[in-house]
Amino acid sequence: MATSDPVYLRVVEDIRRQINDGTLPPGAPIPSRAQLTRKYQVGETAARHALRALAGEGLIIGRVGSGHYVRERPDLLPLHRWRFLEHPAPFAADLQAQGRRVTWDWHSEPAEAGAQIGPRLRLPETAMVTRTHFVFRGDGKPLQLATSYEPVELAMHAAASGTPDADRRGLLARMSSHGVKVTEIVESVHTRVPRPAESDALDLPAGVHVLHVERTHWAGDRPVETSDIVVPGDRFQVVYNLPV
Structure with a gap:
């Protein structure tokens, strides 16, 4: 200072x-x-x-x-990354398994891949993708933000938020329906200062950083989905299972 x-x-x-x-x-x-x-x-x-x-x-x-x-320091909740891969909302399934009541809002929209997402999906910057925003809440409190990007030909069939015909299957099942077999999921995790909109959405106290998980689903050598997942750094610890 x-x-x-x-x-x-x-x-x-x-x-x-x-x-x-x-x-x-x-x-x-x-x-x-x-x-x-x-x-x-x-x-x-x-x-x-x-x-x-x-x-x-x-x-x-x-x-x-x-x-x-x-300031009260809450106990860190485990955020398991591989327990519920087939679930339409793995984060929600994880918290529900821990006895939490989870709800979420989402909406999808078309967008250009741009300079950030284009390289992650190996698409031109001007290519169109389907961008889906999620806000997850546990017991009424905001706990996770996620933004997913998929090539338009592989994205959820319904682009309007909460429509009855929205494709609620898990990503692996949806990709399989397109004849795409996901072979690998790659995640990188880092901490950073939250953006003002993230602080507001997650109701973060001053000084609290966020955990940012960058996740990409791969089908062979082709990236078929990439996401930015943001959770409060003072409420979660990321847990990975590594089979030997």
């Missing part, structure tokens, strides 16, 4: 240590700016910077008219 008053880092480091070692447990109040200035012998600006930095790290959360508190 750019500031001419680096003394604020001393405050940040001490409060961060207390949160990490449990001295300040989840839900505990954080001293106010006035209290920080007295306790650490720093100025008002340093106290303000310290609170902003701690909130930016996702360690504390502000409540209007009440001050700052240590």
Whole structure:
């Protein structure tokens, strides 16, 4: 954080240590700016910077008219990547197996492959694909965003959201109906700062990163579907089964 008053880092480091070692447990109040200035012998600006930095790290959360508190840290849910490949919504099936009530919204639309998706599907940038957006919720809370891209000739038959005739089969079954046998699924996972729209859609506190899974289904040497899957980094851990 750019500031001419680096003394604020001393405050940040001490409060961060207390949160990490449990001295300040989840839900505990954080001293106010006035209290920080007295306790650490720093100025008002340093106290303000310290609170902003701690909130930016996702360690504390502000409540209007009440001050700052240590943020609750939920237990990480396992996100199994290979348990429900044949299910129309593997993420939903995984959470349902864990006893969660899962709902999701989706809609499809035609789009150009563009500079990002074209190379992933080995298509020209101007080629048309079917883009499908999903929002998954567990017990009413948004938990996953996903955007899937398929060549138009292989995509879901219904492009309107929620239509009764929408092809609800799993991707493997749909591809098989086109005579396409998926032979490999490749995923890469990285963490990143969420985009503003993702923060809003997933209701993310400040400072929380997301896990971004880039997934591509291959039929031999041909990519037949690619997706960007985004989940909150403070709620999930990605689990892979590797048969030996």
